[in-house]
Amino acid sequence: MSEYPQETLARLEPDAKEILARYPQPRSALLPLLHLVQSEDGCITASGVEFCAAQLDLTAAEVSAVATFYSMYRRTPTGDHLVGVCTNTLCAVMGGDAILTRLREHLGVEPGHTTPDGAVTLEHVECNAACDYAPVVMVNWEFFDNQTPDTATELVDTLRSGGTVTPVRGAPPCTFRETERILAGFPDPRPGAVDAGAPGAATLAGLEVARKRGLTAPRLPRPEGGES
Numbered sequence: 001m002s003e004y005p006q007e008t009l010a011r012l013e014p015d016a017k018e019i020l021a022r023y024p025q026p027r028s029a030l031l032p033l034l035h036l037v038q039s040e041d042g043c044i045t046a047s048g049v050e051f052c053a054a055q056l057d058l059t060a061a062e063v064s065a066v067a068t069f070y071s072m073y074r075r076t077p078t079g080d081h082l083v084g085v086c087t088n089t090l091c092a093v094m095g096g097d098a099i100l101t102r103l104r105e106h107l108g109v110e111p112g113h114t115t116p117d118g119a120v121t122l123e124h125v126e127c128n129a130a131c132d133y134a135p136v137v138m139v140n141w142e143f144f145d146n147q148t149p150d151t152a153t154e155l156v157d158t159l160r161s162g163g164t165v166t167p168v169r170g171a172p173p174c175t176f177r178e179t180e181r182i183l184a185g186f187p188d189p190r191p192g193a194v195d196a197g198a199p200g201a202a203t204l205a206g207l208e209v210a211r212k213r214g215l216t217a218p219r220l221p222r223p224e225g226g227e228s
Contacts, residue, residue: 002046009051012040016055019185026056030066032184034073039180043074071126072183079114080175081159084125084138085152091128095148096135100124102149103156119160121176132202139165140173141183145200169200 004012015036016029023029033055037048044067052063067073074082085103087096100111103122107115111124128136133145137152144155144167158165166172171193173179182188210216 003050004040004047008040008047012036012051015184015186016051020055022185027058030056030058030063031070034063034067035180035184038073039177039184042078042177043076076112077114078176079118079121080177081119081139081156081173082121082123082141082176083156083159084123084128085111086125086128086130086134086136086138088125088127090131091135094134099135099137099147099149099152103152106153107156115160117160120156132205133200139167140176140179142167142170142173145169171195 003009016033019032019036020026020029022032030052033052034044034048037051038044041048046060049060049063049067052058053060056063068075083103085091085096085100087100100122104110107120107122109115109120109122111122114121125138128138128143130136130143130145133143135147137144137147137155139155139159144152144165147155155165164172171188171190174182174188174190174193188194
C-alpha cells in the first residue's frame with residue numbers, strides 16, 4: 001500500500017471533505033477527488049488512488065478502473081503545460097497532423113512525453129470538440145484556435161520561457177496542477193479568469209444562416225402528448 005505522508009494528508013483531507021459534502025452519494029465525488037490528487041501529483045499515482053479509495057470506502061481496484069477509463073486522468077507525470085494537438089478528421093484536414101509533426105520535432109519529444117525542462121507535455125488528442133475553429137491546440141484544456149505549425153511553435157516557446165499566452169476564448173491558462181484543482185471544484189482566484197467571452201463568428205455561422213432563411217426547429221410533442 002502506498003500512502004501520502006502526513007503533511008500531504010493534512011492538506012488534502014479538508015479539501016476532500018469539502019468535495020464530499022457536495023454529493024448526497026459519496027461515490028459521486030470520485031471524479032473531482034481524482035482531479036484533486038492529480039493537482040497534488042501531476043498524474044494519478046498509487047498514493048492518489050489509495051487516498052480516493054479511503055475517502056469513499058472503495059477498493060483501489062474500483063478507483064483505478066475509473067481513473068484509467070477517462071483520458072483526462074494522466075498515468076504519467078505531466079509538465080506545467082499539457083499541450084494537446086487534435087488530429088481528428090477535420091483538424092487533420094486543416095493541418096493538425098502538420099502541427100503535431102512540427103511540435104514533435106521542435107520539442108524533441110513524442111506524444112505522451114515531457115520536455116526535459118518539465119515545461120511542456122505534448123499530447124495527441126482525438127478531438128478537442130471545437131471543430132469550428134480547426135485546427136485547434138489546447139493548453140491545459142484552454143482552446144487555441146486556427147493554429148498553424150508556426151503559431152503552435154511560437155505558443156510552446158512562450159510557455160517554455162515563462163511568458164503568458166492568451167486564447168481568443170477564455171482566460172490565460174494556469175499550470176496543469178492549478179487547472180486540476182479548479183476541475184476538482186475549487187475557485188480560480190485569478191481576476192477575470194471566469195469571464196465568458198462572446199461566441200465567435202464560426203460558432204454562430206449556422207445560426208445566422210438559419211435566421212436568414214427563416215429556418216426554425218421542429219415543434220416536438222410534450223411528454224404527456226400535448227404540443228410544445
